[in-house]
Amino acid sequence: MARYHPTDDWLANYANDAIDRQTAVLVATHLTYCPQCRKTVRYFEEIGGALLDEIDIDAIGASADPFEFEATAANDLTPPADEGQSDLPNGSMNEFVPRPLLRYVFDRLGTTDLEALPWKFYGPGIRRAVLFENADGGAIRILRAQPGAVFPHHGHGSEELTVVLKGAYRDETDRFDVGDVQCVPEAVKHQPIIENGEECIALVVSEKPTIPTGLVARLFQRIAGA
Numbered sequence: 001m002a003r004y005h006p007t008d009d010w011l012a013n014y015a016n017d018a019i020d021r022q023t024a025v026l027v028a029t030h031l032t033y034c035p036q037c038r039k040t041v042r043y044f045e046e047i048g049g050a051l052l053d054e055i056d057i058d059a060i061g062a063s064a065d066p067f068e069f070e071a072t073a074a075n076d077l078t079p080p081a082d083e084g085q086s087d088l089p090n091g092s093m094n095e096f097v098p099r100p101l102l103r104y105v106f107d108r109l110g111t112t113d114l115e116a117l118p119w120k121f122y123g124p125g126i127r128r129a130v131l132f133e134n135a136d137g138g139a140i141r142i143l144r145a146q147p148g149a150v151f152p153h154h155g156h157g158s159e160e161l162t163v164v165l166k167g168a169y170r171d172e173t174d175r176f177d178v179g180d181v182q183c184v185p186e187a188v189k190h191q192p193i194i195e196n197g198e199e200c201i202a203l204v205v206s207e208k209p210t211i212p213t214g215l216v217a218r219l220f221q222r223i224a225g226a
C-alpha cells in the first residue's frame with residue numbers, strides 16, 4: 001500500500017477533468033496502486049456530478065483529453081492485473097507498469113519494451129526517456145536508475161512529481177516505494193539515492209501543475225451555501 005498520495009486538490013481536479021495532462025497521467029498511475037485514492041476520486045466525482053450544473057466548468061478549464069478513457073478505467077476498483085492487455089504488444093514494461101501508463105507509453109513511443117525507450121544519460125547509472133514535452137518546459141519522463149545510484153543534489157525549475165513504478169529510493173525526507181507519489185516543491189532541493197538490490201524505475205512529471213486553485217474549497221462552499 002502506497003504511503004504517499006496525491007493531495008485532495010489533485011484528486012478533486014482529476015475527478016472533475018480539471019487537471020493538466022501530465023498530472024493526470026501521474027494520478028491515474030497512482031490510482032492503480034491505491035484503493036484509498038480511487039475511493040476519494042469517486043467521492044469527488046459524485047460531488048462534482050451533483051454540482052455540475054451549478055459550476056461553470058468552462059471557467060475551470062476542463063479539457064478533452066485522449067487519456068481520459070484510460071484514466072476512467074483506472075478509477076475502477078478492478079486490480080490492474082485483471083485488466084486485459086491483449087491490445088498492447090508484449091514488452092518488458094508490461095510486467096510492472098500499470099495499464100493506463102503502459103497504454104500512454106505505447107501511444108507516445110510505439111513500444112512497451114524498456115530497452116527500446118529513447119534513453120538519455122542523466123548521471124552515472126541514471127537514464128531518462130521523454131514521453132511528452134510541451135512548449136512551456138513541462139515534461140513526462142520515465143527515469144531508470146541502477147541500484148545504489150546517487151543523484152546530484154538538485155533543485156527544480158518547477159514543482160516535480162514522481163511516482164515509483166519499480167524499486168525504491170530515499171532522499172532527505174523519507175523512503176519512496178512502488179506506488180508512492182512524491183511532490184517536491186519548486187524551492188526545495190533534494191538528493192535521491194536508489195536503494196541497493198534492485199533498479200528503480202519511476203514516472204516523473206515536471207511542470208508546475210496547472211491546477212485551478214481552490215476547486216475543493218469552491219465545491220464545499222457550494223454545499224455549505226446550499
Ligand SMILES: [Zn+2]
Pocket residue numbers: 002004005006030034036037038
Ligand atoms: Zn493514494
